[in-house]
Amino acid sequence: MRQLILGLFFITSLLLPSSVVALEKQELKQSLSSAIDSVMAIVSDANMSKDEKRVKVYQSIDPLFDFAKMAKLSLGKRGYKSLTKEQQKEYIELFTTKIKSSYADKIELYSDEKIMMGELKKMKKRIHISTYVDKSGEKKEIIYKYYYSKDRGWVIYDVDVLGVSIVKTYRLQFANELKKGSAHELLAKLRAK
């Protein structure tokens, strides 16, 4: 009898992963919302220095974003493959630093405003979660775009600010730079920034 009960436990535990995935989608919104809340709390905390704030903001957003993916998508296949392995690694690090500080800059602009959660849209292979911020009496939309990563589950690969995709603007910028010079020179430019 005890074996049977143990067996049932085992069965339940086997069935669990599928419900976890379903749950994940519901909790995605919750996790984004609480990450935004904690970022806003950090940003408007008067007792922390700017650098301390940065470190804490990065800690809260790190688990949500796939910065390496953003970096690769922004450079595009051809540009990325023209770099050596070491350069690729350096590029991803440079891009990640840049995008994180850019995100923190933008969030700081809205430290006095309230961010509201919008709807979660489920597409074939993507999930978009809308958020809204009121700025000078106007509603601004920021959309977080998720894809399913093999090892990390649903993670953010792009953010739309007022309908403008961050990855897209970087892609256009990098394409511009690559027209003028090599990926190597682009790297140097990013390093200097």
Added chain:
Amino acid sequence: MYIRVILSLLFIATFYTYAVAASDLNSSDAAVGIEDEFDDEFDDEFEEYSEISDPLEGFNRSMTTFNDKLFDVVLEPVVFKGYRAIVSKPVRSSISNFYSNLYYPVSFVNNLLQLKFKEASDETIRFIVNTTFGIGGLFDPARNGLGIEPSVEDFGQTLGHYGVGSGFAIVLPLFGPTNVRDLGGSFVDFYIDPIFFVNLREYNIAQNQYEGWGAVTYKQLNRFSLYDQEYKSMRKDALDLYPYLRDSYELYRDRQIEE
């Protein structure tokens, strides 16, 4: 003994169920399948944009530099600083609201031209409510009380809605990036916009062309004073400021036209 047999059968059954459930998930949620570093689906998502033509690039670049210098040397340290000291942020927001409210005829006409009747009637309700309860448009009770969001449309968007492309990029002093379609569109909008002076029109607020241009410039400066930090943060993202602003403008307009 037979309990063990039952148990192992159960094991097999659950494994099977789980495998089916998992493969189901794979196909419907798409997620776990094979994934190359560079998914083609991602390419589809990001490669649709074709760059705007830019015969005036040289001029546009200089104008962007001019605007940027204007911002750093004149606007930010002198104009905005002084303006902010005299006019508080809520007041500047109200001034911006006031101008937005006066834009109603333009927005109404362009919504109609795009057959957006719901939006046209929303804009009308907003205008009536904000002009009366919002004290001449200084406040936005239509949005804050009734939850009616603005649906602003201009003639550039109307043209875009009917498939007119942007033409080429133009950068204006102070007003920044635009394109042939949108610049042409604003001249059409000026004929309707009450803040602008148009000969032979009954409802001119401005007494002459200069006052009309003055009102338009003040509208822009007031708005810019509310969004100067945004400009600074955008500027930091740019590797090369001109194409960055140009492309961001195009993407932003594309999105507005789509809506």
